[in-house]
Amino acid sequence: xxxxxxxxxxxxxxxxxxxxxxxxxxxxxxxxxxxxxxxxxxxxxxxxxxxxxxxxxxxxxxxxxxxxxxxxxxxxxxxxxxxxxxxxxxxxxxxxxxxxxxxxxxxxxxxxxxxxxxxxxxxxxxxxxxxxxxxxxxxxxxxxxxxxxxxxxxxxxxxxxxxxxxxxxxxxxxxxxxxxxxxxxxxxxxxxxxxxxxxxxxxxxxxxxxxxxxxxxxxxxxxxxxxxxxxxxxxxxxxxxxxxxxxxxxxxxxxxxxxxxxxxxxxxxxxxxxxxxxxxxxxxxxxxxxxxxxxxxxxxxxxxxxxxxxxxxxxxxxxxxxxxxxxxxxxxxxxxxxxxxxxxx
Amino acid sequence: xxxxxxxxxxxxxxxxxxxxxxxxxxxxxxxxxxxxxxxxxxxxxxxxxxxxxxxxxxxxxxxxxxxxxxxxxxxxxxxxxxxxxxxxxxxxxxxxxxxxxxxxxxxxxxxxxxxxxxxxxxxxxxxxxxxxxxxxxxxxxxxxxxxxxxxxxxxxxxxxxxxxxxxxxxxxxxxxxxxxxxxxxxxxxxxxxxxxxxxxxxxxxxxxxxxxxxxxxxxxxxxxxxxxxxxxxxxxxxxxxxxxxxxxxxxxxxxxxxxxxxxxxxxxxxxxxxxxxxxxxxxxxxxxxxxxxxxxxxxxxxxxxxxxxxxxxxxxxxxxxxxxxxxxxxxxxxxxxxxxxxxxxxxxxxxxxxxxxxxxxxxxxxxxxxxxxxxxxxxxxxxxxxxxxx
Ligand SMILES: Cc1cc2nc3c(=O)[nH]c(=O)nc-3n(C[C@H](O)[C@H](O)[C@H](O)COP(=O)(O)OP(=O)(O)OC[C@H]3O[C@@H](n4cnc5c(N)ncnc54)[C@H](O)[C@@H]3O)c2cc1C
Numbered sequence: 001x002x003x004x005x006x007x008x009x010x011x012x013x014x015x016x017x018x019x020x021x022x023x024x025x026x027x028x029x030x031x032x033x034x035x036x037x038x039x040x041x042x043x044x045x046x047x048x049x050x051x052x053x054x055x056x057x058x059x060x061x062x063x064x065x066x067x068x069x070x071x072x073x074x075x076x077x078x079x080x081x082x083x084x085x086x087x088x089x090x091x092x093x094x095x096x097x098x099x100x101x102x103x104x105x106x107x108x109x110x111x112x113x114x115x116x117x118x119x120x121x122x123x124x125x126x127x128x129x130x131x132x133x134x135x136x137x138x139x140x141x142x143x144x145x146x147x148x149x150x151x152x153x154x155x156x157x158x159x160x161x162x163x164x165x166x167x168x169x170x171x172x173x174x175x176x177x178x179x180x181x182x183x184x185x186x187x188x189x190x191x192x193x194x195x196x197x198x199x200x201x202x203x204x205x206x207x208x209x210x211x212x213x214x215x216x217x218x219x220x221x222x223x224x225x226x227x228x229x230x231x232x233x234x235x236x237x238x239x240x241x242x243x244x245x246x247x248x249x250x251x252x253x254x255x256x257x258x259x260x261x262x263x264x265x266x267x268x269x270x271x272x273x274x275x276x277x278x279x280x281x282x283x284x285x286x287x288x289x290x291x292x293x294x295x296x297x298x299x300x301x302x303x304x305x306x307x308x309x310x311x312x313x314x315x316x317x318x319x320x321x322x323x324x325x326x327x328x329x330x331x332x333x334x335x336x337x338x339x340x341x342x343x344x345x
Numbered sequence: 346x347x348x349x350x351x352x353x354x355x356x357x358x359x360x361x362x363x364x365x366x367x368x369x370x371x372x373x374x375x376x377x378x379x380x381x382x383x384x385x386x387x388x389x390x391x392x393x394x395x396x397x398x399x400x401x402x403x404x405x406x407x408x409x410x411x412x413x414x415x416x417x418x419x420x421x422x423x424x425x426x427x428x429x430x431x432x433x434x435x436x437x438x439x440x441x442x443x444x445x446x447x448x449x450x451x452x453x454x455x456x457x458x459x460x461x462x463x464x465x466x467x468x469x470x471x472x473x474x475x476x477x478x479x480x481x482x483x484x485x486x487x488x489x490x491x492x493x494x495x496x497x498x499x500x501x502x503x504x505x506x507x508x509x510x511x512x513x514x515x516x517x518x519x520x521x522x523x524x525x526x527x528x529x530x531x532x533x534x535x536x537x538x539x540x541x542x543x544x545x546x547x548x549x550x551x552x553x554x555x556x557x558x559x560x561x562x563x564x565x566x567x568x569x570x571x572x573x574x575x576x577x578x579x580x581x582x583x584x585x586x587x588x589x590x591x592x593x594x595x596x597x598x599x600x601x602x603x604x605x606x607x608x609x610x611x612x613x614x615x616x617x618x619x620x621x622x623x624x625x626x627x628x629x630x631x632x633x634x635x636x637x638x639x640x641x642x643x644x645x646x647x648x649x650x651x652x653x654x655x656x657x658x659x660x661x662x663x664x665x666x667x668x669x670x671x672x673x674x675x676x677x678x679x680x681x682x683x684x685x686x687x688x689x690x691x692x693x694x695x696x697x698x699x700x701x702x703x704x705x706x707x708x709x710x711x712x713x714x715x716x717x718x719x720x721x722x723x724x725x726x727x728x729x730x731x732x733x734x735x
Contacts (some may be wrong), residue, residue, distance in 0.1 A: 001354065001415060002347050003641040009346075069346050226727050241730040243716070246723035253722055254662050261638030262631070268348045283631040335627035341634050342605050 003264070005073065013073045016050055020081035026313045031290035032084040032173035037138050039085050040198035047074075047083060048119020056094040056205060061101065061113025063094065068205065068267040072212040074261075079216025079292075082316045084176040086124040086135040088328065090116055090214065092206035093123035093143050096318045099198035100160070105190045108160075112141060126163075128203045129329075133178035134164035142191075145199040158195040163188040174319035206282045206328040208270060211263050211288040214324045217317050218256045221299040224314060225249060229302055234284045239302070248298045255291035282329060289325040289334075296321035348641065351417070357412070358419050365427035376700065378432045378553035383467075383509040385434035390464025398424075400438055400462045407454065408462035415594075415644035421598035422637075426605075431677040435459040436505065436592070437468035441514050441534075445589040448532075448573040448581045456569075457534070458724050469537065470505035471515030471559055472582070474500055479717050481516070482526040483578065486561065487532060488517035493520065495575075497535060500560055507557035507710075508546040508663040512536050520576045532578035534570040543564075551686075551703045587654065589712045590661035597637040600664065602669045603701065604633035610678055610693075625674045632667045635679030639663075655725035665715060672702035 006012075023046065028039035055071040057063025064070070071091065078087055094116055101109035117122035124139035126132060147158030163182035170179045226249060228327045229240030239245050266284035269277040296318045300307040307314050310344075323330060350358070359475060374389065375382030393399040402417045403409025412420065432438065442461065445454050460466040477484040486499020495515055505515060514534045523529025537544055541564040546554045573581040588594065611626045639660070677700040678681035685692045687699045709715040723729040 001350055001641060002639065004645040005346065008456050028430060073496070201367070217552075222727075226729065238730045240727075241732045242734055243720070246671055246727075246729050249717070249727055249729065250662070250722035253727060254659050257659055258632065258635040258639060261642050262635045262641075263348060263349065265638045267632070268346050271346075280634075283634055286627070287631055287635060292489040332624075335602035335624055335631075338627050338631050339608060339611070341630050342601070342608060 002313075003167070003261070003268075004116050005069070005264075009070060009073050012051070012070060013077055016047070016052070016074060017080065019046065019050060020083065023081075025081045025083060026316060027083050027102055029084050029176045029316050030147065030318050032178075033144070035137075035169075035178075041138070042229050043083060044085055044122065045119045046049065046116070047078065047087075050074075050309070052078065052087070052117070053094060054091055055119045056091040056098075057109075057113050057117050058098050058101070061094075061098055062115070062117035063088055063098070063113065066095075066098070066271070068208055068270040069264065071209060072263055074207045075212030075315075076216040076219070079213035079218075080319075081221045082176070082217070082220065082320060084135075084192045086122055086316040088209045089134050090122060090204050091125040091209050092127070092202040092328075093125045093141070095205040096125070096160070096198045096202035099201050100190055100194060101200065103194035103309060105194060115140075125202070126182050127199050131181055131287045132170070133166060133182050134327075135178050135190075136163075136180040137169050137178065138172075138181060142182045147194060147196060147199075148257045157191060158199065159188060160190045160195045160199070161174070161185070162189060172319070172323050174323040175319070176316065187299065196219075203278060203328065204270060207334075208263070210324055211259075211266070211281070211285040212330045213223075214285075214288040214292040214321065215256065215259055216264055217321050217324065218252070218259070218288070218295040220253050221292070221295040221314070221317050221321065222249065224317075225252075225295075225299040225302045238330055245302055252291070252295045252298050255287075255294055259284070259287040259291045276343065279337050279340040279343070282334040283341055285329050286334035286338055289321075289331065292321040293325055308339075311327055347551065348554055354416060354419055356637065358423055359415050361398065361420050361423040362427070364398065365423060365429055368392060368396065368474075369429045370428050373599075373697070374430045376553055377431055378551075378555040379507065380554070382508055383433060383506065383555060387464045387467060389430050390432070390434050390467075399434070399464070400458075403442065403462065404459065404536065407458040411537060413644065418597060418640045418644055419725050421596035422601060423598070425598040425602035427594070428602075433506065434461060434464055434467055436470045436510075437466070439594045440470055440585050440589055441468050443593070444514075444532075444572060444581060444585045447584045450517065450569075452569065466512055467506070467510045469504045469510040469513040469557075470627075471501040471513040471535075472509070473503045475502050475558075476664040478503075478519075479714055481582075484516060484518060484530075486515070486517050487521070488519040488531045488566070488575075490519070491565070492564055495531065495533060495571065497533060497561045497564040497566055500558065501710075502558045504557050504559055505546075506555040507537060507544055507559060508555045509571070510537055513559065514572070515545075516578050516582055519578075523576070527579040529576050529577035530582070532572040532581040533562055533566045533576045535561075535566050539564050549703075550706065551700075574622050587657045589657075590718065591657035592640050592643050592660055594712065595664040595668070595708075597633075597640040600633040600667055600671065601676075603668075604630045607671055607675050607678075610675055614678060620675060622674070626678070627668065628673050629667070629670045632670065636664060645683075655721050656711075658721040661712055661724070662715050662718045662722070665705075666711075668701075668705035668708050672698055672705045676702055712723060 052074040054064035055067035066245040097109040123141040124133040127145035142163040148156040164186040166180040262284040266280040269280040374385040377386040400409045403411040486493040519531035520529030541562040543560040
C-alpha cells in the first residue's frame with residue numbers, strides 16, 4: 001500500500017495551478033457567464049494542452065489511458081481556479097465513448113476522442129445526471145443517453161444519440177454554468193445494454209470529477225477567506241484573531257482535509273474497477289460537496305457584505321459550490337449509495 | 346497510489362485475526378472504569394502480551410513486533426472488528442511510551458516499557474489540575490530539588506483510571522523564577538502508592554469510579570524518573586500531546602468497526618435510506634471511511650510516522666466528533682431502547698452503544714478541548730493571528 005500521490009502526480013497539479021494563476025481566469029469566468037466565450041475557450045485549449053482530458057480516454061482514442069487519480073488531481077485545480085465550461089461533461093462523454101469502443105462500438109470514440117483530448121472539441125452530455133446538458137451552446141457535440149432510470153436498467157432500451165441542437169440556455173445558480181435541454185432525435189450512435197453500462201460507468205467518472213472540482217472550489221474559498229481574515233480589521237484587531245471566525249475556518253479545513261482521502265480513495269477504486277467503486281465515489285462526492293458548500297457559507301459570512309457582491313471574485317466560487325452539489329448525483333443519492341461503503345471491503 | 350496490501354500486511358492481518366478469534370473473551374469484560382473490570386482488563390493485557398499483540402509497533406526488544414504505522418492500522422482494524430476489549434494500558438502505550446522513545450534514556454526504556462507491555466504496570470496521566478485545564482502551562486504543582494531527586498507536591502485532577510492504576514506521569518513547576526509559564530517545568534514519573542500520594546476517586550458521568558484526583562505531598566521521585574532535562578518539560582509534554590491527538594490514540598479501526606455495526610443496525614431496522622436519520626447513518630459511515638483513509642495516507646507519508654505537529658489537531662477534532670456522531674446516531678436509531686444502559690436486561694444485542702456514547706461524550710473535552718484544537722488549526726495551519734489568549 002502507498003496511499004499518496006507520486007511526484008509526477010503532484011507536479012501535474014502544481015503546473016496546472018501555476019498556469020491557471022497566471023491566466024487571468026476570473027475574467028474568463030465572468031465573460032463566460034455573459035455568454036462571451038472567447039477567453040474561456042482560449043483557457044480550454046490551454047488546459048487541454050496541459051493534459052486534463054487525457055486521463056479519461058484510452059490511448060487508442062487520443063488519451064493517456066484511464067487514470068482517475070490524475071484526473072482527480074487535475075479537477076481539483078480546475079475547481080480551485082473556477083475554470084468554466086463542460087469540463088466534467090467532456091470527461092463523461094470520453095469515458096462513455098471509450099467504454100462503448102471496448103464493447104465493439106468504436107466509431108464515435110474514433111471520431112471524438114482525439115479531438116476532445118487535444119482540446120479541439122468540447123463535448124457535453126445529458127444522462128443520469130439530469131435533463132440538462134451543461135454549456136450546450138459551446139459544445140461541438142451534445143450527447144444524450146435515453147433509457148429507463150438507474151444503472152440497473154429495466155425492460156426499456158438504452159440509446160446514445162447526438163442531439164441536433166438544444167433549447168434555450170438557462171441560467172444556473174453559478175452564473176458560469178449554463179444549462180440547456182437537448183433537442184430530441186438526432187443521429188443514433190449506439191443502443192442496448194452496452195450503452196447502459198457505459199453510461200453508468202461514465203456517471204461514476206463524472207461524479208468523481210465533480211467531487212474533485214468541489215474540493216478545489218472549497219480550497220479556493222478557504223484560501224481567499226483566510227487571506228481576508230488576516231487583512232480585515234474591526235475593533236482594532238484582525239477579524240481572524242476572533243475565535244468565532246477562527247474556529248469556523250478551522251472547521252472548514254477539517255472538512256476539506258477529510259474529504260481529500262475519500263476523493264483519492266474513490267479514484268483508486270475506480271482505477272481498479274473495484275466492486276465498491278460506486279459507494280466510494282458517492283461518499284467522495286457527498287463529502288467534497290458538503291465541505292465545499294460549508295466553505296462557501298463560511299466564506300460569505302467571514303467576508304461580510306463584500307462577499308455578497310457580484311463584483312467581488314468570491315462570488316465565482318460561492319455559486320459553483322452550490323451548483324456542484326446537485327450535479328452528477330444529489331446529496332441524497334450519494335448518501336444512499338455510500339451506505340454500502342463497507343459491503344465489499 | 347495503491348490501496349492494496351502487501352503479502353506481509355495480509356499475513357499480519359490473517360495472523361492477528363486467527364489469534365483474536367481464539368483469544369477474545371466471548372463475553373464482554375466488565376467496564377474498565379470499575380475495579381473488577383480493571384482487573385479483568387489487566388489480565389487481558391497479559392494475554393495480549395503473551396501473544397505479542399499488546400504493543401505491536403514497539404521494537405522487538407521491548408515486546409513489540411516492530412510494526413510500521415500501516416501494520417499497526419491493520420492490526421487495529423482486526424482488533425476492533427473482533428470486538429476485543431478496550432485497552433486499560435492506553436495512557437501508557439499511546440502517551441508515555443512514545444514520549445520515552447523520543448525523550449527517555451535507554452535505562453528508562455528498559456525499566457519501564459516491558460512492565461507496561463505486559464499490563465504489570467498500568468499508567469495514569471497526571472497533567473490537569475483544578476485550575477489548569479486548557480491552560481496547562483498555568484499548572485501549580487511543584488517539584489522541589491532534593492538529594493538524588495525531586496519532591497512533588499500539588500493537586501492533579503481528572504486522571505483517567507488513576508483510582509486503580511499503578512503509576513503516573515505528569516508535569517511539575519520546578520524552576521519558579523522562570524520568565525514564562527512554559528519554562529521551568531519538569532516531566533516526572535511517580536508511583537501512585539508512594540508515601541505522600543492520596544488518590545481520591547471521582548465518579549464519572551455514569552458514576553463509574555475509576556477517574557481520580559491526586560493529592561501529592563512531598564512525594565519523592567529519584568532523578569532517573571525524570572524524563573528529559575529538568576526545567577525543559579514543556580517540550581517533552583508537547584510530544585506526548587501530539588501522540589494524544591493524532592491517529593495513534595484513536596485508531597481508525599475502532600470507528601470502522603462501529604460504522605459497520607451502525608449499518609447493520611440500520612438495515613435490521615429495515616428502513617429505506619430516507620429522512621434525516623438515514624442521512625446521519627450515511628454521514629457517519631462516510632466519515633469513518635474518511636478517517637480510515639486518512640490513516641492510510643498518514644502511514645504512506647515519508648518521514649516520522651505520526652508527526653506530533655499541529656496536524657494532529659485536525660485529527661483530534663475529526664475523530665472526537667465522529668465518535669459522537671456514530672454513537673448518537675445509533676442511540677437515536679434504537680428508539681425507545683436507546684436509553685437502556687448496556688447492563689440492562691433488554692439492552693440491544695451486540696450493544697456497547699450506551700457505554701460507547703458515554704465515552705464519546707468526553708472526546709471533545711479531553712486530549713485538549715476541541716476549542717483549543719481549533720485555535721491550533723487556525724493559528725498554526727491557517728496562519729491566522731493569535732487572539733487575546735495567552
Ligand atoms: C473523560 C475525561 C478523561 C480525562 N482524562 C484525563 C487524564 O487522564 N489526565 C489528565 O491530566 N486530564 C484528563 N482529563 C482532563 C482534560 O484534559 C481537561 O478536562 C481538559 O484539558 C479541559 O480542561 P478543563 O476541564 O479544566 O476545562 P477548561 O479549560 O476550564 O475549559 C472549559 C471550557 O472552556 C473552553 N475554553 C477554555 N479556554 C479556552 C480558550 N482559550 N478558547 C476557547 N475556549 C476555551 C474549553 O474549550 C471548554 O469548553 C480528562 C477529561 C475527561 C473529560
